Amino acid sequence: MQNYFDMIVLDCIRIINGERSVYAILHMLKGKKSSQTIQDVHLFGLTKLLGTLPDLTRRQLEITVDHLLQSGLISTLPQNGYYMITSIGQELLKQHLDKYPFPETLNGFRFQNRTQTYWSRLSLLIQTISHIIHKQNRFYPIQRNFQTQTWVKRYLALNRQNRAEIGRHLFDELSMLLEKRPEKERDIFVKRLTGIDRIGSTYSQIAKELDDDEWHVRYLFLGTIHFMLQKMDDTSGEYPYLNSVGKDIQGNSHIQLTNSTQMTLKYLKAGKSLEEISYIRKLKRSTIEDHIVELAYSDPQFNISRFMTPKIAEEIRVASKTSRTKQLRAIKEIVDNSEISYFQIRLVLAKVGDDS
Amino acid sequence: MNLEDILLKQFGFNTFRPGQKEVIESLLRGKDTLAMLPTGSGKSLCYQFPAYVLKKSVLIVSPLLSLMQDQAEQLKMRGEKSVITLNSFLTYEKKREAIEHLDSYRFIYLSPEMLAIPRIIERLQKLEIGLFVIDEAHCISQWGYDFRTDYLNLGNVRSILNNPLTLALTATATKTVQTDIKDKLKLEQPKEVITSVDRSNIAYMVEEFSSYDEKLKRLMQLVNSFDGAAIIYFSSKKAAESVATFLQENGVKNIDYYHGGMEQEQRMLIQQQFLRGQLRIICATSAFGMGVNKNNVRVVIHFHLPQGMEAYLQEIGRAGRDGLQSVAILLYCDGDEGLPLHLVEQQLPTNYQIEQTCASLHEVGIWNIEPKLEIDLREMYTLTDVQWRWITHYVKEFEQEEPLLITEKLKQIAQTRRVENQTKLERFFRWIAVEDCRRENILSYFDVMLTEKNQTCCDRCGVVTEELLEILPHDEQAGRALKKTWKQELAAILIGEAKNIEEQTS
Ligand SMILES: Nc1ncnc2c1ncn2[C@@H]1O[C@H](COP(=O)(O)OP(=O)(O)OP(=O)(O)O)[C@@H](O)[C@H]1O
Ligand SMILES: [Mg+2]
Numbered sequence: 001m002q003n004y005f006d007m008i009v010l011d012c013i014r015i016i017n018g019e020r021s022v023y024a025i026l027h028m029l030k031g032k033k034s035s036q037t038i039q040d041v042h043l044f045g046l047t048k049l050l051g052t053l054p055d056l057t058r059r060q061l062e063i064t065v066d067h068l069l070q071s072g073l074i075s076t077l078p079q080n081g082y083y084m085i086t087s088i089g090q091e092l093l094k095q096h097l098d099k100y101p102f103p104e105t106l107n108g109f110r111f112q113n114r115t116q117t118y119w120s121r122l123s124l125l126i127q128t129i130s131h132i133i134h135k136q137n138r139f140y141p142i143q144r145n146f147q148t149q150t151w152v153k154r155y156l157a158l159n160r161q162n163r164a165e166i167g168r169h170l171f172d173e174l175s176m177l178l179e180k181r182p183e184k185e186r187d188i189f190v191k192r193l194t195g196i197d198r199i200g201s202t203y204s205q206i207a208k209e210l211d212d213d214e215w216h217v218r219y220l221f222l223g224t225i226h227f228m229l230q231k232m233d234d235t236s237g238e239y240p241y242l243n244s245v246g247k248d249i250q251g252n253s254h255i256q257l258t259n260s261t262q263m264t265l266k267y268l269k270a271g272k273s274l275e276e277i278s279y280i281r282k283l284k285r286s287t288i289e290d291h292i293v294e295l296a297y298s299d300p301q302f303n304i305s306r307f308m309t310p311k312i313a314e315e316i317r318v319a320s321k322t323s324r325t326k327q328l329r330a331i332k333e334i335v336d337n338s339e340i341s342y343f344q345i346r347l348v349l350a351k352v353g354d355d356s
Numbered sequence: 357m358n359l360e361d362i363l364l365k366q367f368g369f370n371t372f373r374p375g376q377k378e379v380i381e382s383l384l385r386g387k388d389t390l391a392m393l394p395t396g397s398g399k400s401l402c403y404q405f406p407a408y409v410l411k412k413s414v415l416i417v418s419p420l421l422s423l424m425q426d427q428a429e430q431l432k433m434r435g436e437k438s439v440i441t442l443n444s445f446l447t448y449e450k451k452r453e454a455i456e457h458l459d460s461y462r463f464i465y466l467s468p469e470m471l472a473i474p475r476i477i478e479r480l481q482k483l484e485i486g487l488f489v490i491d492e493a494h495c496i497s498q499w500g501y502d503f504r505t506d507y508l509n510l511g512n513v514r515s516i517l518n519n520p521l522t523l524a525l526t527a528t529a530t531k532t533v534q535t536d537i538k539d540k541l542k543l544e545q546p547k548e549v550i551t552s553v554d555r556s557n558i559a560y561m562v563e564e565f566s567s568y569d570e571k572l573k574r575l576m577q578l579v580n581s582f583d584g585a586a587i588i589y590f591s592s593k594k595a596a597e598s599v600a601t602f603l604q605e606n607g608v609k610n611i612d613y614y615h616g617g618m619e620q621e622q623r624m625l626i627q628q629q630f631l632r633g634q635l636r637i638i639c640a641t642s643a644f645g646m647g648v649n650k651n652n653v654r655v656v657i658h659f660h661l662p663q664g665m666e667a668y669l670q671e672i673g674r675a676g677r678d679g680l681q682s683v684a685i686l687l688y689c690d691g692d693e694g695l696p697l698h699l700v701e702q703q704l705p706t707n708y709q710i711e712q713t714c715a716s717l718h719e720v721g722i723w724n725i726e727p728k729l730e731i732d733l734r735e736m737y738t739l740t741d742v743q744w745r746w747i748t749h750y751v752k753e754f755e756q757e758e759p760l761l762i763t764e765k766l767k768q769i770a771q772t773r774r775v776e777n778q779t780k781l782e783r784f785f786r787w788i789a790v791e792d793c794r795r796e797n798i799l800s801y802f803d804v805m806l807t808e809k810n811q812t813c814c815d816r817c818g819v820v821t822e823e824l825l826e827i828l829p830h831d832e833q834a835g836r837a838l839k840k841t842w843k844q845e846l847a848a849i850l851i852g853e854a855k856n857i858e859e860q861t862s
């Protein structure tokens with residue numbers, strides 16, 4: 001393996017185990033907003049990686065897959081051309097994962113929509129404060145995005161207190177949070193910051209300084225940001241300043257639904273049945289089913305009992321435990337009950353989902 | 357107040373640079389103006405200045421988003437707050453907000469595709485436009501370097517906006533291109549301020565090698581023989597990256613790479629590190645440059661050949677914007693011609709791409725292309741951004757014709773363009789080999805006469821690279837070192853009294 005990215009792809013291929021094409025991996029890492037992708041990350045337990053590489057290209061992925069194939073770390077399944085990890089692959093992957101585990105705080109599913117905005121705001125706010133307290137009112141903003149710039153302006157207009165005080169508070173809160181992270185993550189985070197007299201470093205520069213892999217640095221950094229966001233969600237009162245940077249960013253579970261799914265949700269709430277929704281919206285039944293499965297994944301409270309009896313649900317649950325794969329067909333064979341539909345199996349899987 | 361007073365008050369400069377005053381006076385007399393002033397000579401001032409006299413909005417069309425943003429930021433750095441850039445990346449909400457308050461801005465930067473949006477045009481029609489500026493105006497001419505189909509629309513836009521006072525700016529336009537600019541913009545007898553394209557403070561050097569390895573070795577030697585800032589241009593991302601890494605590994609400090617394949621945030625970091633002097637040397641593709649206004653770039657090196665004379669002048673134009681002695685060095689190795697030839701070949705869509713794309717476009721109708729379809733088609737036929745816009749532009753233009761005929765016409769135009777691009781390149785190859793003064797040769801390409809000649813002219817006039825590098829002005833490289841610990845660094849950024857913290861944490 002050449003780098004950490006190869007490892008990520010290899011790990012995904014291992015977990016997906018020949019049940020999806022590599023483009024499913026692309027969609028997951030890019031954070032594609034589709035029911036299928038959201039189901040996949042839950043089904044395979046890859047929620048942490050969702051949307052962690054929004055700029056990934058098809059080509060990058062294909063090159064890596066080729067490379068894994070040539071090194072004998074993966075092989076092609078004859079029936080569908082999908083990939084499986086080989087035993088050498090397993091071995092190597094294990095070594096790498098031991099050495100470079102994912103930060104345990106990584107949670108793409110929960111934070112993918114907030115990460116970028118939060119970091120853009122925070123980094124520009126820090127740059128701005130840093131310049132103001134050093135009596136330099138003009139500088140080139142490190143974030144070009146108009147929305148981000150307007151946000152910082154508005155923030156400073158609304159929070160009229162002494163700028164040095166804001167700086168001090170940000171310092172205190174950031175130190176407190178960073179203390180809880182490993183040495184390396186702290187270093188990376190601080191090197192990424194732009195302040196007075198020093199422009200932040202790029203991932204590749206940090207990687208060279210720390211003699212690490214660029215992709216790994218990127219993931220460690222994401223781990224830090226996700227950790228911060230998690231803390232904001234759980235104990236926002238302890239970090240009032242950091243919390244105020246992100247509290248209005250939308251991106252929690254419901255907003256994350258695809259538009260079409262939100263529409264379906266509206267009809268469901270209005271008491272319409274699957275058939276009715278399909279008829280009203282002039283969409284295929286299977287599409288509405290996709291939406292409902294997506295809802296089941298996204299909302300822990302979502303009740304699936306209106307789509308099947310408790311007995312059927314139980315039957316499927318048992319079967320899914322016995323089956324070693326997550327392939328619907330395999331589960332369907334085990335339950336051996338013609339009254340049970342694939343849709344019902346998917347719904348139940350959505351609910352047992354992550355704990356397997 | 358006379359013009360010099362305003363110059364000092366608004367810009368802090370004591371004197372105008374050549375051409376600036378003439379352009380400004382012409383505009384203040386209400387005359388449309390075409391100005392060709394060399395790179396780095398202060399063309400932006402030609403439209404910024406009148407804004408303070410005319411007291412109406414100035415509209416600036418600029419070919420690249422990054423260029424637009426760079427210029428807006430530079431204005432803001434000067435303390436000018438009344439600036440907005442309108443581009444397709446704004447959210448709908450923000451765009452609406454900005455459009456509503458458009459008249460409150462002194463400087464409005466627009467990308468040309470924004471001017472194709474009816475809502476925006478309608479709004480602009482109601483605006484009192486003091487001056488309509490087309491920056492990098494050569495982009496409007498298909499004979500010029502960096503032709504952009506969406507610039508072609510600007511002539512119409514000008515009419516719709518009721519022919520506001522117009523300024524067309526360029527650094528690199530041949531006579532043909534100048535005529536074309538006037539034509540396409542429908543400028544009737546504009547005032548023309550054409551100064552030389554020459555950059556007298558940049559020496560032109562070409563060095564020849566017989567192998568790639570020799571060239572690389574020479575590059576390493578070069579970067580170690582001066583201490584100022586430099587840009588090294590490459591024609592591929594991969595080369596920029598790998599040579600930068602090679603030089604790093606061989607002990608060259610403060611060097612990194614920049615190309616269009618990098619994420620926006622990472623690119624911005626590199627650009628600003630360079631502006632601040634935290635990085636001394638950038639290995640870049642031509643994606644780096646246009647808006648970068650670092651005054652003290654001393655050396656521009658071409659590791660690969662540029663795409664023609666105009667491109668070369670634009671790229672070396674990043675050097676010596678402070679007017680001090682600088683140098684452009686082209687490293688040439690036999691056979692280097694292949695790469696740019698290949699690249700210009702690839703700029704235009706192939707016959708196959710034209711046929712397939714046209715067929716698909718015809719099926720759905722050229723006006724019904726959803727973003728999703730664009731993505732699909734571009735992926736299917738591997739069309740670059742430029743190729744895609746090129747094809748759709750012409751399909752729209754020939755809309756009335758038979759589908760098959762359209763396809764044929766496009767293929768023909770592409771073919772003609774390919775030949776022209778090749779001719780341009782060959783003209784540049786000849787420059788490499790010329791035996792007389794390189795400066796005079798460049799000027800003859802643009803039909804201008806050499807007026808004053810600097811002693812340090814070019815290798816053909818006897819300049820020796822080593823000697824020149826030694827006498828280049830020196831520069832302090834800025835950039836603060838990182839503090840010892842992460843906490844001290846954080847304190848240095850956010851508190852400033854790093855001392856106290858150092859005591860606390862060490
Ligand atoms: N009259 C002047 N006196 C001193 N400096 C000036 C003057 N006019 C402009 N400058 C400076 O010259 C530099 C280059 O200006 P500008 O970016 O406008 O160049 P340009 O002609 O547009 O170049 P390019 O062709 O590369 O776009 C800027 O730093 C600007 O501040
Ligand atoms: Mg300019």
Ligand SMILES: [Zn+2]
Binds near residue numbers: 792793796815
């Ligand atoms: Zn000469």
